[in-house]
Amino acid sequence: MIDWKKRRSKKLIKKRTVVPCLFLLFILTACAAKKEEETQSDTQTVNPADAMITLYHVEGNEIVPDEEIYQLRQPDSISNSLDELVAAQQMPEEMKYNSFSLDEYNNVTVSVNVTSDITQEALLLNKAAIVSTLGQIEEIRSIEIVVCSLTGDVLEDAYYTMDSFFFYDNTSVLKNSGTVCIYLPNDEGTALRQIEEKVVIDPDESVEQCVTERLISYGALPAGTKILNIYVEDHTCYIDLSAEFLNGNGSVKSEVVIYSVVNSLTELPNIENVQLLVEGEKKELYRESVAIDGLLEYKGGLID
Amino acid sequence: MKQKSEKKKNKQFHISMKTFIFLSFTLLLVFCMLIFAFCMQDSYKRKYRKDLEDDLNSKAVLLADQIALADFDLSEGALDTDMDQTANILKGRILVVDRSYHVIKDTYVFQQDSYLISSTVMDVMTGAKAENVRTKEDCVEVMVPVTAQDGTINGVVIMTSSLESYQEFQNFMFHQILILLGILLVIGILAAALIAMLSMRDLARINRQISHISEGNLEAEVPVQGFRETCSLAKNYNAVLGKLNSMDSTRQEFVSNVSHELKTPITSMKVLAESVLQNEDATPEVYKEFMTDISAEIDRETKIINDLLVLVKTDKQSAKLNTAETDINELISIILKRVTPIANQRGIELIYESYREISAEVDEVKISLALSNLIENAIKYNVDNGWVKVSLNADHKYFYVKVADSGVGIPDDCKDLVFDRFYRVDKARSRDTGGTGLGLSIARNAILLHDGTVKLYSESGKGTTFTVKIPLRHTDIKQEEKS
Structure with missing residues (x-):
C-alpha cells in the first residue's frame, strides 16, 4: 500500500512540475513575442515577416485605409512585396503606377503617370498614399517619386519618407x-x-x-x-x-x-x-x- | 401601536413661517444669482473668444498680405523674425504653406520642409472656403489664403494662438464672480432674515395678545394695528370674542329670565295657597275658587316648561327635520279652524286668501307650530271686532304666508326685540292673555330650520304683518347654498 502511494505521488510530482514548466515557457515566449511587437509599433511599420500592410487610397480631401488589411504573399522579398503592393493599391484615374525600381540601399524609385488636369491636391494626396503604403516595409529607406505626364515628360522628381508628410488634422497643433x-x-x-x-x-x-x-x-x-x-x-x-x-x-x-x-x-x-x-x-x-x-x-x- | 401613532401625532413637525420665508427668500436669491452669474459668464466668455478669433484673423490676413507682397520670399529676414515673434507673443504657432502644400515656414521648426495634408487647408487653398476660423479645445486657429494681385491663391497661412489668456480670463472672471456672489449671498441672507422677522413680528404680537386675553380678561379686545392682514385678523378675532361675550350675556340673561318666569307662577301659587290657608273662615266654595286659580297657574307653568323644551329642541343647529310632502293650504285651514272660537269671542274676523294649491316638503309639526303662534298672536294682540288676514302664495322656489292684523302694532324700538326669548312689549297684557313670551322665538327657530325667513312690518296703533318665506324643497336650497 505504501509503495503504491509513493508511486502515485511520484506521478503527481511529475505532473505537478511538468505543467507549470510548460506554462512558464508559454508565458516567456508570449512576452518575447510581445516585446518584438512593441518595438514594431513605435516606428509604425510592420515587420515583413508579419506581412500585414494597410493599403491607403484617396477619398475626398484625405487619405484613408482600405477596409481590408493586405497580407503579403512573399514578405521576405522586398521587391516582390513592392510588386504586390503596387498591384493591390487603388489608384485614381488621374494618377497611375508606371514602374518602380529598387536599388541596393533599399531606396525605391516609383514612376507614375498623371493626367494633365490633375489638381495639386490630388497629386499631393496620392503621393502621400503611395508613401504611406509602401513605407510600411521597414527596410525601405526612401521613396523617390517621378511624376510624368501622359506623353512621358517628367514633371517632378523628389524624395520622400514617411516623415515627409504632416497630417495636420490629426495632430494637436500646439504640441511642439x-x-x-x-x-x-x-x-x-x-x-x-x-x-x-x-x-x-x-x-x-x-x-x-x-x-x-x-x-x-x-x-x-x-x-x-x-x-x-x-x-x-x-x-x-x-x-x-x-x-x-x-x-x-x-x-x-x-x-x-x-x-x-x-x-x-x-x-x-x-x-x-x-x-x-x-x-x-x-x-x-x-x-x-x-x-x-x-x-x-x-x-x-x-x-x- | 396606538400609543406610538398618538405620540407621533403630538410630535408632528411644524415649520415656522419665519423659517419658511427666510429659506424661500434665500433659495430664490441663490437661484437668481446663479442664473445671472452663469449668463453673464457665458456672454463674456463668448465675447472674449470672438475677440480673440477676430484679432487672430486680422493678424493672419495682414501676414498673408505681407507674404503675397514678398512673393513668398521668407528669407527676407524681417518677415521671418516677425513670424517667430508673433508666434511667441501669441504662445501659438504659425505655419505657411505654398501652392504645392510645401511647408515653407513653421515657427515650431519641426515640420518645415514637409508637406502638409489637411482637408480644411485644402478647402481654403482651392477657394472652397474664404477662410477658416475655429476654436479648438486648446487653441484658436485661423487659416487665411495668400492671394496674389490677380486673385489667384498661392498659399495658406495657418495661425494658431493658445487659449491660455482666455483660460486666465475665465479663471479671473470665475473668481471675481465667486467673490461677488459670496458678498451678495451674505447680504441677501441678512436681508432675508430681516424681512422674515419683520413680516412675522405682527403675527407674533397678535399671538401674544390673544394668549394674554385667553389667560385673563375675555372682555378685552385685541388692538387693530400693523399689516392689513393682521388688522383683519384682529377685527375678526374681536368679532368672535364679541359674539362669544354676547352669547354669554344672552345666556346669562336667558337663565335669569327663565328663573324669573318659572318663579312667577310658583309665587302666585304660594300666595294663593297661603292666603286660603290663613283664612280660617274659608268655605269649600272659597277653597274651590282658590284651587281653580292655583290650577290655572300650574297650567301656566306647564305651558312655560313645554315651550322651553320646544325652544331648546329647535334651538339646536342640528335639530332634525322630519320633512314630508305637506298640503300647506290644508295645514293653514286646520289652524284657522282651531282658533275660530277664540276669534269669535272678540268678534275678530278671520280672512283666508289662498292663491293656489301649495304642497311643500316641510316638517308639518314645526311649521304648524310656527304658523299657529303667528296667527294666535295676531288674534291676541288685536282690537275687538278687528280682523286677521292670512294669505298664502308661492313662486317656483318658495311659498309665502302673510299674517296681517289690525291690532295694536309694535313700536319701532321693539321691532328687533320681539323675537327674543321672553320678550314682551307690554308685560301686563301678556299675563292676561296667557303668553309666555317664547312664541315668536319658537316660530322663528322653526322657520330658520327650514332655511326660511320671517319678516315683520308694523305701525304702532295700526297693525302688524308677519311675512314668512319657506323653500318648497328642503334639499334644493341647501344644494344651492353649497354651490
Missing part, C-alpha cells in the same frame, strides 16, 4: 514636439556621435534652447555651464554661455565640445551658422585651441 539630431562626444572624447532625440518643447522655450539644454544634460558641455541668452536672427543662432563654459570638459577635446553645440544647432532647419559668446562677449579662442570669434558652421569631419 519632434525629433532632433544632436551630437554628443564619443566615449574617448575625440569625436562626435550622432543620436536622435525626441523633444517636447515648452511654450516658453525655443527649439534651440531645448537642444542646448539637452546637450548640457548629457554632459557634452563643461559642468555648470548655463545658457545666458539664445536667439536666432537671419539664420544665425546667437548663443551666450556662462563663464563655466571656458573650464573645459574633462578629457573631451575642445573642438569636440564646440562642434557638439554647433553641429546640433545647425541641424535645425532655421539655423545655418552659430555665433558663440561667453558672458556676452566674443572670444577669440576657446581654451587656446579653437577659434570661435566668427560664425561657425556645421563640421562633418568630426563625426565618428
Whole structure:
C-alpha cells in the first residue's frame, strides 16, 4: 500500500512540475513575442515577416485605409512585396503606377503617370498614399517619386519618407514636439556621435534652447555651464554661455565640445551658422585651441 | 401601536413661517444669482473668444498680405523674425504653406520642409472656403489664403494662438464672480432674515395678545394695528370674542329670565295657597275658587316648561327635520279652524286668501307650530271686532304666508326685540292673555330650520304683518347654498 502511494505521488510530482514548466515557457515566449511587437509599433511599420500592410487610397480631401488589411504573399522579398503592393493599391484615374525600381540601399524609385488636369491636391494626396503604403516595409529607406505626364515628360522628381508628410488634422497643433539630431562626444572624447532625440518643447522655450539644454544634460558641455541668452536672427543662432563654459570638459577635446553645440544647432532647419559668446562677449579662442570669434558652421569631419 | 401613532401625532413637525420665508427668500436669491452669474459668464466668455478669433484673423490676413507682397520670399529676414515673434507673443504657432502644400515656414521648426495634408487647408487653398476660423479645445486657429494681385491663391497661412489668456480670463472672471456672489449671498441672507422677522413680528404680537386675553380678561379686545392682514385678523378675532361675550350675556340673561318666569307662577301659587290657608273662615266654595286659580297657574307653568323644551329642541343647529310632502293650504285651514272660537269671542274676523294649491316638503309639526303662534298672536294682540288676514302664495322656489292684523302694532324700538326669548312689549297684557313670551322665538327657530325667513312690518296703533318665506324643497336650497 505504501509503495503504491509513493508511486502515485511520484506521478503527481511529475505532473505537478511538468505543467507549470510548460506554462512558464508559454508565458516567456508570449512576452518575447510581445516585446518584438512593441518595438514594431513605435516606428509604425510592420515587420515583413508579419506581412500585414494597410493599403491607403484617396477619398475626398484625405487619405484613408482600405477596409481590408493586405497580407503579403512573399514578405521576405522586398521587391516582390513592392510588386504586390503596387498591384493591390487603388489608384485614381488621374494618377497611375508606371514602374518602380529598387536599388541596393533599399531606396525605391516609383514612376507614375498623371493626367494633365490633375489638381495639386490630388497629386499631393496620392503621393502621400503611395508613401504611406509602401513605407510600411521597414527596410525601405526612401521613396523617390517621378511624376510624368501622359506623353512621358517628367514633371517632378523628389524624395520622400514617411516623415515627409504632416497630417495636420490629426495632430494637436500646439504640441511642439519632434525629433532632433544632436551630437554628443564619443566615449574617448575625440569625436562626435550622432543620436536622435525626441523633444517636447515648452511654450516658453525655443527649439534651440531645448537642444542646448539637452546637450548640457548629457554632459557634452563643461559642468555648470548655463545658457545666458539664445536667439536666432537671419539664420544665425546667437548663443551666450556662462563663464563655466571656458573650464573645459574633462578629457573631451575642445573642438569636440564646440562642434557638439554647433553641429546640433545647425541641424535645425532655421539655423545655418552659430555665433558663440561667453558672458556676452566674443572670444577669440576657446581654451587656446579653437577659434570661435566668427560664425561657425556645421563640421562633418568630426563625426565618428 | 396606538400609543406610538398618538405620540407621533403630538410630535408632528411644524415649520415656522419665519423659517419658511427666510429659506424661500434665500433659495430664490441663490437661484437668481446663479442664473445671472452663469449668463453673464457665458456672454463674456463668448465675447472674449470672438475677440480673440477676430484679432487672430486680422493678424493672419495682414501676414498673408505681407507674404503675397514678398512673393513668398521668407528669407527676407524681417518677415521671418516677425513670424517667430508673433508666434511667441501669441504662445501659438504659425505655419505657411505654398501652392504645392510645401511647408515653407513653421515657427515650431519641426515640420518645415514637409508637406502638409489637411482637408480644411485644402478647402481654403482651392477657394472652397474664404477662410477658416475655429476654436479648438486648446487653441484658436485661423487659416487665411495668400492671394496674389490677380486673385489667384498661392498659399495658406495657418495661425494658431493658445487659449491660455482666455483660460486666465475665465479663471479671473470665475473668481471675481465667486467673490461677488459670496458678498451678495451674505447680504441677501441678512436681508432675508430681516424681512422674515419683520413680516412675522405682527403675527407674533397678535399671538401674544390673544394668549394674554385667553389667560385673563375675555372682555378685552385685541388692538387693530400693523399689516392689513393682521388688522383683519384682529377685527375678526374681536368679532368672535364679541359674539362669544354676547352669547354669554344672552345666556346669562336667558337663565335669569327663565328663573324669573318659572318663579312667577310658583309665587302666585304660594300666595294663593297661603292666603286660603290663613283664612280660617274659608268655605269649600272659597277653597274651590282658590284651587281653580292655583290650577290655572300650574297650567301656566306647564305651558312655560313645554315651550322651553320646544325652544331648546329647535334651538339646536342640528335639530332634525322630519320633512314630508305637506298640503300647506290644508295645514293653514286646520289652524284657522282651531282658533275660530277664540276669534269669535272678540268678534275678530278671520280672512283666508289662498292663491293656489301649495304642497311643500316641510316638517308639518314645526311649521304648524310656527304658523299657529303667528296667527294666535295676531288674534291676541288685536282690537275687538278687528280682523286677521292670512294669505298664502308661492313662486317656483318658495311659498309665502302673510299674517296681517289690525291690532295694536309694535313700536319701532321693539321691532328687533320681539323675537327674543321672553320678550314682551307690554308685560301686563301678556299675563292676561296667557303668553309666555317664547312664541315668536319658537316660530322663528322653526322657520330658520327650514332655511326660511320671517319678516315683520308694523305701525304702532295700526297693525302688524308677519311675512314668512319657506323653500318648497328642503334639499334644493341647501344644494344651492353649497354651490
